[in-house]
Amino acid sequence: xxxxxxxxxxxxxxxxxxxxxxxxxxxxxxxxxxxxxxxxxxxxxxxxxxxxxxxxxxxxxxxxxxxxxxxxxxxxxxxxxxxxxxxxxxxxxxxxxxxxxxxxxxxxxxxxxxxxxxxxxxxxxxxxxxxxxxxxxxxxxxxxxxxxxxxxxxxxxxxxxxxxxxxxxxxxxxxxxxxxxxxxxxxxxxxxxxxxxxxxxxxxxxxxxxxxxxxxxxxxxxxxxxxxxxxxxxxxxxxxxxxxxxxxxxxxxxxxxxxxxxxxxxxxxxxxxxxxxxxxxxxx
Amino acid sequence: xxxxxxxxxxxxxxxxxxxxxxxxxxxxxxxxxxxxxxxxxxxxxxxxxxxxxxxxxxxxxxxxxxxxxxxxxxxxxxxxxxxxxxxxxxxxxxxxxxxxxxxxxxxxxxxxxxxxxxxxxxxxxxxxxxxxxxxxxxxxxxxxxxxxxxxxxxxxxxxxxxxxxxxxxxxxxxxxxxxxxxxxxxxxxxxxxxxxxxxxxxxxxxxxxxxxxxxxxxxxxxxxxxxxxxxxxxxxxxxxxxxxxxxxxxxxxxxxxxxx
Numbered sequence: 343x344x345x346x347x348x349x350x351x352x353x354x355x356x357x358x359x360x361x362x363x364x365x366x367x368x369x370x371x372x373x374x375x376x377x378x379x380x381x382x383x384x385x386x387x388x389x390x391x392x393x394x395x396x397x398x399x400x401x402x403x404x405x406x407x408x409x410x411x412x413x414x415x416x417x418x419x420x421x422x423x424x425x426x427x428x429x430x431x432x433x434x435x436x437x438x439x440x441x442x443x444x445x446x447x448x449x450x451x452x453x454x455x456x457x458x459x460x461x462x463x464x465x466x467x468x469x470x471x472x473x474x475x476x477x478x479x480x481x482x483x484x485x486x487x488x489x490x491x492x493x494x495x496x497x498x499x500x501x502x503x504x505x506x507x508x509x510x511x512x513x514x515x516x517x518x519x520x521x522x523x524x525x526x527x528x529x530x531x532x533x534x535x536x537x538x539x540x541x542x543x544x545x546x547x548x549x550x551x552x553x554x555x556x557x558x559x560x561x562x563x564x565x566x567x568x569x570x571x572x573x574x575x576x577x578x579x580x581x582x583x584x585x586x587x588x589x590x591x592x593x594x595x596x597x598x599x600x601x602x603x604x605x606x607x608x609x610x611x612x613x614x615x616x617x618x619x620x621x622x623x624x625x626x
Numbered sequence: 627x628x629x630x631x632x633x634x635x636x637x638x639x640x641x642x643x644x645x646x647x648x649x650x651x652x653x654x655x656x657x658x659x660x661x662x663x664x665x666x667x668x669x670x671x672x673x674x675x676x677x678x679x680x681x682x683x684x685x686x687x688x689x690x691x692x693x694x695x696x697x698x699x700x701x702x703x704x705x706x707x708x709x710x711x712x713x714x715x716x717x718x719x720x721x722x723x724x725x726x727x728x729x730x731x732x733x734x735x736x737x738x739x740x741x742x743x744x745x746x747x748x749x750x751x752x753x754x755x756x757x758x759x760x761x762x763x764x765x766x767x768x769x770x771x772x773x774x775x776x777x778x779x780x781x782x783x784x785x786x787x788x789x790x791x792x793x794x795x796x797x798x799x800x801x802x803x804x805x806x807x808x809x810x811x812x813x814x815x816x817x818x819x820x821x822x823x824x825x826x827x828x829x830x831x832x833x834x835x836x837x838x839x840x841x842x843x844x845x846x847x848x849x850x851x852x853x854x855x856x857x858x859x860x861x862x863x864x865x866x867x868x869x870x871x872x873x874x875x876x877x878x879x880x881x882x883x884x885x886x
Contacts, residue, residue, distance in 0.1 A: 498740070500732065506726055514733035558718070560720055561719075563721065
């Protein structure tokens, strides 16, 4: 009882209330968009976008421009550049994306090194700081959450068709291309909105891991969205709790928690079980 | 009743590459057309010209008298059922058979509208028609090649199409499964009078199913016409660059190929 009271007492502080809502919104939004990333095979593109956002945000700090605005711009530029190339299958995505990914990481550290004076603000962008989330940040997170939610609910059947086969979706008269690029834009918006709370280096793990865990557990797309949100919010609240109690970086614990969810999902996955069962009888 | 299809001097391809040239075709509503030719000849491209997936670089395509263009492409392709070649499907994909079949009506429903009872009932009927109703609750990635082809056909039928495009629906299937699929296609074509285009390497099946044939070689139409007129050793030998014999079992012709 004493422990519960201690935790409840934390919520008397405004910063803790903000952090709590940021955890819920961050976990939910990143996981929702993560399901699209996993099922549409956008993991590599998304990773590049996250690192482009990091480079953009630090560049913003360097020139005293709004870091999040520049981060979003860099995200869109990365999506605008990589999206069509991957879309048209013009190159082996893993090789080209690895090059762009390393370029973005290189630029991030170059801009970081060029910063004059204390680098705490830039380091916050890299590692995140969920305990310093303000009212404006919360507003932006809420707006992003509802945009992502409406996109998924409104276009659910189109998303299903594109996940199954994009070429076929086009043949059915579904605007698959527009939905694909809208998804990339929403990934960019999600990364930007939760950048400061989760951290530029870690945000993409929170997008991928809960959705990847959910993918192991169900054959139903609505259930996959639900489980991903559960794991995402669970990871964020776990990270927040650990950050307060043990004084460790919240972003790092959030990502580690999401990896634990993934490992547990792998362990208990009915899909993995089926494969093992078949292998034993030599069916594969 | 099906829709008519006309292609006039069509040149088509992807990006800077031309795959088909000088394509002229005039297909009446309700006809069953078999398309054959060597690998890479442009057969699949010919199919995807009709549903607008392949870009037309020159010439004119008319669907039921309407010129196919950017403005009406999406509207027209909603009534064109397409069964593509079997592709790899992740066996963990979170989609069930009944959901994939229902996709057939998504284009016609339009954005922001979810399928209702009417669409779900139609999907059930089509699953019964192609005899996959027992698979409805199965994940799509768990089906065999033949079962997946039946799902693709059911999905195309949920579109309530006027034209049916089938791209090697029996590829990689065993004889029995392949025969089952072809019987099913024939039955559907007869019942609904759909204008049907079938790309296949199962040449021996064509005289039984298709009234007309189109022979494609190196990006051009080598010949088109009645199946009985084109099912000749010299024509097929030229098509495949391979000695071909046509032998008869009663009235049923059969092709044998290779050097003997």
